[in-house]
Amino acid sequence: MERPLLQYQVHAAARYFRTSTIARIITVLLFLGVFVFVGVGMFFFFKGGFGYIFKDEFLRPVVALYAYELFFLVVGALMFFSALLSGLFGLFRSQTASWIMASPRFRAFPWYVLWRVVFASTWPLLVIALPALLALRSVTGLTAAAFIATVGSIILLALLSAFSALALLLAIGTILREVGAALKLRLLTIGTITLAIVATFLIIGFAFSRYVAPLDFAVISQSQNLALGSASIESVAKNFSLVPTHFSALSLLRFQQGNYTVGVVLLIPLLVLVLIAALVFFALANLSYLVLWQVLQEGEFHAEPGRNLKNSHPVSFPRVFTGTLGTLFEKEALIMYRNSRNMLWFVFMLFIWLIQTSLNLSFRQNFLRYGLERGSVPYSFQAFQIVILIYFVSAFVLRFGFPSLSTERKTAWIVASAPVDTLRLFWAKLLFYVTGFTLLGLIFGIANSGFLGITIGNPFLFVGMALVAIVTVSIFGVSLGALFPNFESDDPELLSTSLPGLAFIACSLSYGAFGAYLYYLNTVKGFSNGLIFFAVISLAWALSMIAAVRRKVPRLEFSALQRH
Amino acid sequence: MLSIKNLTKKFGPKVAVDRLSIEIKPGEIFALIGPNGSGKTTTIKIITGLLQPTDGSVTVADCDVTKQPIKAKAALGYIPDEPSIWSGMTGEEFLHFTGSLYGMPTSRRIERIRSLLDDFALKGLEKEYFENYSRGNKQKFTIIAALMHEPKLLLIDEPIVGLDPTSAEIAKKKFVEFSKKGGAVLLATHTLPVAEEIATRIGVLASGRLVATGSMSELRSRSKVSSGASLEQVYMAFTS
Numbered sequence: 001m002e003r004p005l006l007q008y009q010v011h012a013a014a015r016y017f018r019t020s021t022i023a024r025i026i027t028v029l030l031f032l033g034v035f036v037f038v039g040v041g042m043f044f045f046f047k048g049g050f051g052y053i054f055k056d057e058f059l060r061p062v063v064a065l066y067a068y069e070l071f072f073l074v075v076g077a078l079m080f081f082s083a084l085l086s087g088l089f090g091l092f093r094s095q096t097a098s099w100i101m102a103s104p105r106f107r108a109f110p111w112y113v114l115w116r117v118v119f120a121s122t123w124p125l126l127v128i129a130l131p132a133l134l135a136l137r138s139v140t141g142l143t144a145a146a147f148i149a150t151v152g153s154i155i156l157l158a159l160l161s162a163f164s165a166l167a168l169l170l171a172i173g174t175i176l177r178e179v180g181a182a183l184k185l186r187l188l189t190i191g192t193i194t195l196a197i198v199a200t201f202l203i204i205g206f207a208f209s210r211y212v213a214p215l216d217f218a219v220i221s222q223s224q225n226l227a228l229g230s231a232s233i234e235s236v237a238k239n240f241s242l243v244p245t246h247f248s249a250l251s252l253l254r255f256q257q258g259n260y261t262v263g264v265v266l267l268i269p270l271l272v273l274v275l276i277a278a279l280v281f282f283a284l285a286n287l288s289y290l291v292l293w294q295v296l297q298e299g300e301f302h303a304e305p306g307r308n309l310k311n312s313h314p315v316s317f318p319r320v321f322t323g324t325l326g327t328l329f330e331k332e333a334l335i336m337y338r339n340s341r342n343m344l345w346f347v348f349m350l351f352i353w354l355i356q357t358s359l360n361l362s363f364r365q366n367f368l369r370y371g372l373e374r375g376s377v378p379y380s381f382q383a384f385q386i387v388i389l390i391y392f393v394s395a396f397v398l399r400f401g402f403p404s405l406s407t408e409r410k411t412a413w414i415v416a417s418a419p420v421d422t423l424r425l426f427w428a429k430l431l432f433y434v435t436g437f438t439l440l441g442l443i444f445g446i447a448n449s450g451f452l453g454i455t456i457g458n459p460f461l462f463v464g465m466a467l468v469a470i471v472t473v474s475i476f477g478v479s480l481g482a483l484f485p486n487f488e489s490d491d492p493e494l495l496s497t498s499l500p501g502l503a504f505i506a507c508s509l510s511y512g513a514f515g516a517y518l519y520y521l522n523t524v525k526g527f528s529n530g531l532i533f534f535a536v537i538s539l540a541w542a543l544s545m546i547a548a549v550r551r552k553v554p555r556l557e558f559s560a561l562q563r564h
Numbered sequence: 565m566l567s568i569k570n571l572t573k574k575f576g577p578k579v580a581v582d583r584l585s586i587e588i589k590p591g592e593i594f595a596l597i598g599p600n601g602s603g604k605t606t607t608i609k610i611i612t613g614l615l616q617p618t619d620g621s622v623t624v625a626d627c628d629v630t631k632q633p634i635k636a637k638a639a640l641g642y643i644p645d646e647p648s649i650w651s652g653m654t655g656e657e658f659l660h661f662t663g664s665l666y667g668m669p670t671s672r673r674i675e676r677i678r679s680l681l682d683d684f685a686l687k688g689l690e691k692e693y694f695e696n697y698s699r700g701n702k703q704k705f706t707i708i709a710a711l712m713h714e715p716k717l718l719l720i721d722e723p724i725v726g727l728d729p730t731s732a733e734i735a736k737k738k739f740v741e742f743s744k745k746g747g748a749v750l751l752a753t754h755t756l757p758v759a760e761e762i763a764t765r766i767g768v769l770a771s772g773r774l775v776a777t778g779s780m781s782e783l784r785s786r787s788k789v790s791s792g793a794s795l796e797q798v799y800m801a802f803t804s
Contacts, residue, residue: 314674315691317660327664331650338652338693410648414658414709417612418665419638557615 037506039131041513046135054139062231065253069236072245072252075129076157077204079121081348083165084197086117086493089341091169091289092190092296101293110170110285114162120493122158129154136256146255149264153248156270160244163277170284172196173292188295194344201351208355244273324420328428336400336432342492345399353392353444360385360451383520385448386465390512393441393470394505397477401433402504403495404478409487412558426482426553430546434474441470461522465531469515472538473508479545480504482553511541565590565639565717565748566611571620573606573772580606582772583620586750588765590716593739593749595759597795598769599803604752605645607769608719611750612642625716638666641710645721645752647702651695655686655705658694659712666713673712680708684734699726707735711742718742718749724758736762760795768802776802 053063090113100109130151137147172193180187233253240246251266318330336342405426408415415425445466484500495501518530566588573581581603588594596604609615611622613633622629625639649658656677663673681687684704694702703726710718718739724732740762743749753759759766760780767777776786784793787801 314677315654315656315660316670316673317657318664324665327661331653331661334657335650335652338650410646411650413612413614413642413644414649414662415665416614417637417640417642418662419634419667420665421634555616 037510041510042128042131043135043138045513046132047138050136050139057230059231061253061257062233062236064256065233065236065249068249068252069240069246071132072157072248073240073243075154076161076243076245076248078352079158079161080165081201081352082121083117083162084169084200085341085344085348086120087113087162087166087169088190088193088197088344090116091166092193092293093341097293101290106290107286110166110281110289114166114281117166118158118162120497121161122155136252140256142256143260146252146260146263149255149267150248150252153251153267153270156267156274157245157248160270160274160277163274163281167277167281167284168200169193170281170288170292173296174284174288177288177292177295188292190296190340194340197344198347201348205351205355208358244270324424325428325431328415328420328425329432332404332428332432342400345492346396349392349395349399356388356392357444357448357451360448364451364453379520379523382449382452382462382523383516385445385452385462386469386516386519387509387512389441389445389448389466390469390473390508390515392444393437393473394477394508394512396437396440397433397474397508398496398501398504399492401429401437401474401478402481402501403486403492404429404433405482406485406487406495407490407492409485409490409558416558421554422556423550423553426478426549429482430475430478433478434471437474438467438470441466445470461531462519465515465519465534468535468538469512472542473511475542476508476545477504479549482549482556483545485556487558565592565625566750567621567623568607568611569621569623571607571610571622572618573603573610573615574618579772581610584769584772584774585620586767586774586777588717588748588750590746590748591743592765593743593751593763595763595766596750596752596769597754597756597759597766597799600754602769603772604769605721606772608642608721608750608752611719612640613637639716641713641715641718643703643706643710643718643720643723645725647699647706647726649694649702649705652693654691654693655697655701656690658705659690659709662709663712668713676712677708680711683738684708684731700728700731703727704731704735707738711738716747718747720749720751720753722753722755723751724755732758756795756799766795768799770803 049067053067054060056063091110094113097109100106100112133142133147133150136142142150173188176188176192176196237246237250240249247266247270251263251270254260254263254266317334318327321327321330408425416422442463446463449462480500480503481495484498486495486498486500489495515534518527518534521527521530566586568584568586571581571584572579580601584603584607586594586596596607598604606615610617611624611629613629613636617630622636624636627636627639629636653661659677660670660673663676668676677690681690684707686701686704686708689697689701694705697705707723710720720739723735723739727735736758739749739751743764751759751763763780765777765779766783768775768783776783778786780795780798781791783795783798783802784791787793787798789797789801
């Protein structure tokens with residue numbers, strides 16, 4: 001049963017190309033061009049990084065393992081949490097579930113959700129991981145077999161993330177239902193499952209801040225003991241031994257050292273974990289899914305008038321702003337914070353950003369511990385903060401700002417049939433997302449630069465550059481979503497991974513890397529013209545996007561039929 | 565009030581509406597009937613500004629919908645076939661939101677909302693979120709939103725789908741009352757008894773073309789069915 005459902009997804013993607021216009025083909029080609037450009041850029045970035053890491057004979061194994069552990073941990077955590085969020089709404093809030101759940105093949109539905117989650121969480125990471133592995137291959141001479149085995153280990157991690165996340169959701173649901181039945185309370189709701197997920201975030205976040213973030217690298221690598229031929233990997237291995245990604249990291253190190261048998265053997269526990277998680281998922285999906293789905297479709301609301309009399313005092317809307325733009329702006333805020341799916345994604349992304357910030361805090365503590373001054377953070381590391389900042393802002397824009405016009409496909413009639421210029425809807429969205437992401441980006445930018453002492457050396461420069469970049473990326477994302485709306489789906493995750501969505505990632509990351517490079521040139525060589533050039537390019541880019549939207553949006557047809 | 569001249573709409577090679585011309589005067593209820601895919605919803609969506617016409621013109625209250633869309637839209641109220649509203653909004657917020665888009669002052673909105681909630685027996689439900697409403701209640705809120713700003717033209721796509729019999733009766737009375745006060749109504753429906761009951765003129769649409777138009781008796785004579793034939797029999801004669 002899940003096969004026809006998955007085939008439908010493939011056909012929907014194929015339809016995009018069958019109904020291609022020249023503009024769409026150009027978009028695809030442009031995207032592929034940027035995609036290759038970013039892939040090559042990432043390859044050289046990782047190549048340079050690995051080359052630097054492997055320069056020191058003494059530290060080579062331990063630094064390599066530490067880098068692999070962190071890389072796989074971040075990749076694994078991202079896949080697990082995104083599977084948790086996509087799984088929650090895919091399993092229990094899917095709009096297409098009803099007719100499948102009413103059919104005799106309802107047991108296929110959780111598997112369909114699972115494969116969608118696996119696909120959605122794997123392939124973008126493969127896109128990041130592949131250039132990294134190719135770079136590693138070029139630096140260390142990693143064999144083709146070892147390369148394929150490592151790609152396989154990433155796929156195993158994706159499977160483990162999806163199976164375990166969905167099994168965890170079903171387990172949480174089952175426990176809430178059983179405990180609720182014993183206590184005669186309605187405990188099983190999307191809200192309580194969400195709380196359990198947030199608790200999972202907090203527990204993992206606490207464990208990360210307690211055991212991983214504050215690592216003193218000099219101590220764990222035993223680099224102060226120069227009597228050793230090379231720094232020991234024991235402490236690093238021990239530190240990460242409790243997370244499943246450790247097997248992938250250690251396996252890669254062994255492949256890199258030419259120890260292929262051990263490398264392959266290390267992947268067996270990972271495979272066993274995947275099989276166990278699959279078994280648990282299979283059991284829970286068969287035993288509990290139907291009843292959990294049924295209970296979670298229920299509400300406590302009575303449709304009959306007079307049963308829900310609450311406060312009868314009239315409440316107006318908009319409450320804060322006035323005028324058409326104010327009304328539309330406040331509507332954006334309201335539908336954003338009253339959407340539990342949006343808020344959960346927001347918290348998740350904020351959580352990942354907080355982890356990154358805590359790493360910077362940890363770096364600062366290490367710097368200070370070894371007597372380094374606050375302003376002595378390497379320039380390349382300072383510049384890298386701009387890439388990180390743009391990366392996170394882009395992630396927020398991609399998830400919330402970019403699909404915001406497309407997700408209006410069913411509700412577009414409300415504003416489109418009213419005496420309101422359609423552009424006002426775009427302006428309201430632009431204003432809302434640019435303001436929100438700018439505030440968010442500046443808070444994190446200032447916090448991170450403060451932790452690293454960047455603002456001491458370059459007062460206002462880092463923050464000014466961050467401001468220009470955040471505003472530009474936000475305008476680009478929201479405008480691109482308006483220029484290439486997709487009214488065939490209102491799933492933000494699906495929309496984000498559409499071709500224009502991927503083009504947005506590629507362009508914004510290239511833009512971030514370009515900005516960081518110019519910042520680095522300015523700091524090291526005093527090349528201040530580069531920053532002026534960056535500001536001018538940003539302004540021109542933002543204005544041209546807005547100009548394109550002003551031409552297209554007034555003629556926009558809010559219908560999927562426009563594609564045929 | 566509504567003038568459609570040679571309206572054509574194409575989706576790629578597919579012609580959804582083919583040189584359609586309709587005039588609706590104040591006080592008229594014009595029912596547009598026809599098989600699925602005959603172009604009823606597309607026509608209404610073009611009038612509301614949700615779709616662009618490929619050719620021809622549409623005028624609402626003497627304003628061309630493509631050249632003066634804001635003025636044209638200010639004169640119309642739209643009830644869609646699918647009452648999709650943001651799930652996190654309450655009924656009351658939605659009504660204030662639409663009223664605000666039509667430039668209604670807050671005090672007038674409060675007054676109209678109170679009166680229309682009473683008419684549709686929705687009092688007490690307005691502070692709940694849309695995700696909790698039944699389809700029928702969602703539909704009633706969209707009807708109130710369309711009537712609230714007192715438009716000159718009502719565009720109704722499937723007016724009573726999901727409504728209970730009492731609410732359907734209230735809705736029909738409201739539409740008739742609206743036309744008697746000088747409003748014009750364009751009603752697209754498959755519920756032929758409703759069209760037969762309240763429409764002053766009926767148009768039969770097939771493959772995007774208006775194959776017949778007139779009052780019930782005119783359609784009966786043109787379709788050569790018996791004088792007491794129902795609209796369903798007339799419809800079958802024109803479309804089969």
